[in-house]
Amino acid sequence: GIQVEQSPPDLILQEGANSTLRCNFSDSVNNLQWFHQNPWGQLINLFYIPSGTKQNGRLSATTVATERYSLLYISSSQTTDSGVYFCAGKKSSGDKLTFGTGTRLAVRP
Amino acid sequence: DTAVSQTPKYLVTQMGNDKSIKCEQNLGHDTMxxxxxxxxxxxxxxxxxxxxxxxxxxxxxxxxSPKSPDKAHLNLHINSLELGDSAVYFCASSQGRIGNTIYFGEGSWLTVV
Known part of the structure; x- marks a missing residue:
């Protein structure tokens, strides 16, 4: 398996602020995903992004596979963005998808 | 039209009991x-x-003990429940062994008392 580190572990934002969440991997991955767990516990897939950049509304993600990290950008944050953000990666077919310990985000109104 | 559904959502049970959580996906995925x-x-x-x-x-x-009667179902049976089994159990599915995008169910909150 691989080790997945996320930073920061906790983040408090004022509504409207921007933020960047980071995910570092101990080895190269060919499957990398970002998830949001809302305060009700639902896990929602945000991005499947083993490399490159993707955007979805106010969220975007960039993965630099050769340097073993991925970034999640949240712009103009809203209170509904609160929750825990997880990244997860997998090295090769058959390996398990390993989750990081998450970044807990609280957006204040 | 829930994609990955699991039941029950909440389960409170005593130590030593046996319980099952069921999961079904209607996404046509082959991996759960x-x-x-x-x-x-x-x-x-x-x-x-x-x-x-x-x-x-x-x-x-x-x-x-997991059991998969077909590609669309994956159930989890737990024998002789212990306090440490208390957790949220999530079922998920994806297409292919590499994984691609994984879709999660809403979770089953298990509390062992």
Missing amino acids: YWYKQDSKKFLKIMFSYNNKELIINETVPNRF
């Missing part, structure tokens, strides 16, 4: 998973099935 999320929110895979074949079996007590 069980994850456990502990009180610190750490997510860890327990089992994975591809086309009804067990492909991932993490180090979990043998009191936990």
Whole structure:
């Protein structure tokens, strides 16, 4: 398996602020995903992004596979963005998808 | 039209009991998973099935037994429940063994008293 580190572990934002969440991997991955767990516990897939950049509304993600990290950008944050953000990666077919310990985000109104 | 559904959502039971959690997906995926999320929110895979074949079996007590009657279903049976089994159990599915995008169910909150 691989080790997945996320930073920061906790983040408090004022509504409207921007933020960047980071995910570092101990080895190269060919499957990398970002998830949001809302305060009700639902896990929602945000991005499947083993490399490159993707955007979805106010969220975007960039993965630099050769340097073993991925970034999640949240712009103009809203209170509904609160929750825990997880990244997860997998090295090769058959390996398990390993989750990081998450970044807990609280957006204040 | 729920994509990955699991039942029950909440389960409170006494130590020593046997319980099952059921999972069904209607996405046409061939790979299904069980994850456990502990009180610190750490997510860890327990089992994975591809086309009804067990492909991932993490180090979990043998009191936990998954069963996949077909590609669309993956159930989790737990024998002799212990206090430490209290957690949220998530079912998930994806297409292909590499994983692609994984879709999670809403979770089953298990409390052992």
